[in-house]
Amino acid sequence: MAPLLSLRGTTRSFGGVYAVRDVALDLADGELRGLIGPNGAGKSTLFNLIGGQLRADRGTVTLAGRRIDRLPPHRRARLGVAVVFQGARIFPGLTARENVMVGAHATTRAGFVAGALRLPAHRREEREIRDRADECLDRVGLTGWAERAAETLPLGQQRALQLARALCARPRLLLLDEPASGLRAPERAALADLVTALRADGLSIILVEHDVALVTRLADRITVLDLGEVIAEGTAGEIRADPRVIEAYLGSEARV
Numbered sequence: 001m002a003p004l005l006s007l008r009g010t011t012r013s014f015g016g017v018y019a020v021r022d023v024a025l026d027l028a029d030g031e032l033r034g035l036i037g038p039n040g041a042g043k044s045t046l047f048n049l050i051g052g053q054l055r056a057d058r059g060t061v062t063l064a065g066r067r068i069d070r071l072p073p074h075r076r077a078r079l080g081v082a083v084v085f086q087g088a089r090i091f092p093g094l095t096a097r098e099n100v101m102v103g104a105h106a107t108t109r110a111g112f113v114a115g116a117l118r119l120p121a122h123r124r125e126e127r128e129i130r131d132r133a134d135e136c137l138d139r140v141g142l143t144g145w146a147e148r149a150a151e152t153l154p155l156g157q158q159r160a161l162q163l164a165r166a167l168c169a170r171p172r173l174l175l176l177d178e179p180a181s182g183l184r185a186p187e188r189a190a191l192a193d194l195v196t197a198l199r200a201d202g203l204s205i206i207l208v209e210h211d212v213a214l215v216t217r218l219a220d221r222i223t224v225l226d227l228g229e230v231i232a233e234g235t236a237g238e239i240r241a242d243p244r245v246i247e248a249y250l251g252s253e254a255r256v
């Protein structure tokens, strides 16, 4: 079966230094891929190149057979790419439900003019978005938290809220940049269960995480980046035994 996401020759440099270099990657539909690598390996840059926040210097990004590498982020979002960035902020002053509704507005039709004029199409759409937001809150276990001010949610719930916001756009591909960072063990376990459940729903996921143990537990396959290049790809067992991976991690705190 053709991959859902395919990268070929994807390259991006900053000031003459490669952040991502000649990356080839195929993600199967429904796969959960771990993406690991030492600090500065290029993981966040690669997410930005897939999500469209950054343009590649060269190479292709193909989603479900369609080239998306020249499209702006919102067009990629409409085609099913959702990125939850590391340290993404929730909107303070809004409730949990409103935070999720903001995610859905990006992909709806009636848009700003209809909204400003409060046309019937807009009111109907607003109701639909509200219902969809509640579904997404339910999906991530935040039923009952909808009316709470988002900034008063505990950190674990705030991370779940970010996932709900991404889900509201009905993605096929979810890119998660260190969703577990700063979480305590029980919150981390809850997040891992949630990611597993989303994957079981059919979402394809790429997970960047410094907690390598978490990645090895969740991912089907793992891709290892170092200095912008893919140095290994395989199952957790294969990755652990790969001399290039061990070398890349030598001297860093992380252990594979």
Ligand SMILES: Nc1ncnc2c1ncn2[C@@H]1O[C@H](COP(=O)(O)OP(=O)(O)OP(=O)(O)O)[C@@H](O)[C@H]1O
Binding pocket: 014, 018, 019, 037, 038, 039, 040, 041, 042, 043, 044, 045, 046
């Ligand atoms: N906007 C930018 N301008 C200049 N250099 C950048 C920019 N973004 C990333 N880089 C550089 O590109 C390289 C890859 O960075 P990137 O943030 O993608 O790595 P990472 O694997 O996500 O790191 P970390 O694990 O620390 O988050 C680094 O050397 C970084 O300094």
